[in-house]
Amino acid sequence: MTVNSSGLYFIGDIHGHKLKLIHLLRGAGLLNERLRWSGGAATLCFLGDFVDRGPDGIGVIDLIMQLQSEAVATGGQVVAILGNHDPLLLSAYWFPEHPHSVGKTCKDVWLLNGGKENDLARLTAQHIQWLQHLPAMLLLHDKLITHADALLYYDYGATIATVNQAIGAILQTPDFDGLMLLLDRFTQRLAFADARLDGGLRAQQFLGTYGGNQLLHGHTPISKMTGKPAVFVTQPLIYADGLCVNLDAGMYMGSEGFVYEAKNQRS
Template sequence: MVVIGDIHGQYAKMTAILRGAGLIDAAGHWSGGATTLWFMGDYFDRGPDGIAAIDLIRALQGEAAAAGGRVGALLGNHDVLILAAQRFGDQPSGGPGGTFLTSWRHNGGVESDLARLDEARAAWLRALPAMARDGDWLLAHADATFYQVYGRTIGAVNRGIRAILHDDNAADWDLLLDYFSQRRAFQDEERGPARVARFLSLYGGRRFVHGHTPIGKLNGRRPEAVTAAHVYAGGLAVDVDAGLYLGGPGFVTILSDNGAGGRSHDQAGGE
């Protein structure tokens, strides 16, 4: 399994990283064969072209499936933010802008993304899973435990959050966005490992991989110097958010049952 962290509209970096990993060809088509590739959520905001990012992911999902591979995509908080801006607009929100639209803008919303978010794209976003399990790995966008509010199994979490995204209850959306802004739940050196272990014992998996918090904010590195995943919490947690919008070059991470491996695609065999 291969994972790539938060894209945030950085389509050019995204395609360069995927090409470098051998997962797409020069024309942008799937060349990953039977590989499983996961996107960790947050396709929009803070970068120029989130729509191009999700259009590519949607195309790759079909191409990978036809080649015996798989492309998965998780739901991130910025994907909820743009859906909320579209659905509720000027209605009041507890977010930083006071309305759903201004809160999205405050979080780096790009007007051309909202203008091009048609029903097919919005429907795809609303259906994304918030959580997934792949072999030994539990995957979710955020390094946060609020997922437990929505369900005690992966399926229940995904159904619970999906139901909110298909309903017009602004308070439920607001609360979801508030929860989804939480981060660093597993960073504490003493308590972090036990917290991850508890999270894993609830949902399954032996290790947890997430995006959401740029790696430099966990390990203090400059964004430009972040070139690999950050393994922490006694090896139980892995952050793959390269901080593309902060200037990070980005990377893919190979996840095997033995842990978070190197960045070269030829280690990706056997997924």
């Protein structure tokens, strides 16, 4: 596939599946055979959840960091936002033995959620700093980007800048209680789902608060919304009267994933 040099591309939750990621990027023309950025001036956005469940979360982060610096050189841009598994890994790194809930430490909870010892062992100061500075939400052209299909962002502010500042402060401190509360709030999902009577209205209000004409998110594997097994999920799920786009293919559940090219809807 030839890359659209002014294109806007998205990839959802990768969860350590680096080989699938390479395959996706190669297929979209965003990565060449030497595994270097070939996206020219295109924009590529990752929706968080780089680690846990799959085999090589640190490898995924390394590749994204590499693409970020290479893309700049050709006028492109690679951006990434914070998932919930990314701060979950940090909680296991900073507070491994700290009690989380009855009889469980932070590290226990991370392991129960697919944490990989191999990722924890390879986590460097550079990775930590990168994770600590990921924005929780972004506006790219006319698209609002979050990891989660959840209202938790309201708890941190009414603008993108205040939300990113508040969540960034928790990770940069790091603030144990704030981190536990953030991870707890990140268990929310399906806030805008068609299964809810008020899903569309909530999506409208969410976009009204933060901006953008469509919300692109990950976090909830599409198969959990449609019942279709993840191995058959090859495209995004557009729902809530077209206001929401779910980009979580469920790569850890067996999907090969997909690259989504957003069309600008400027009128």
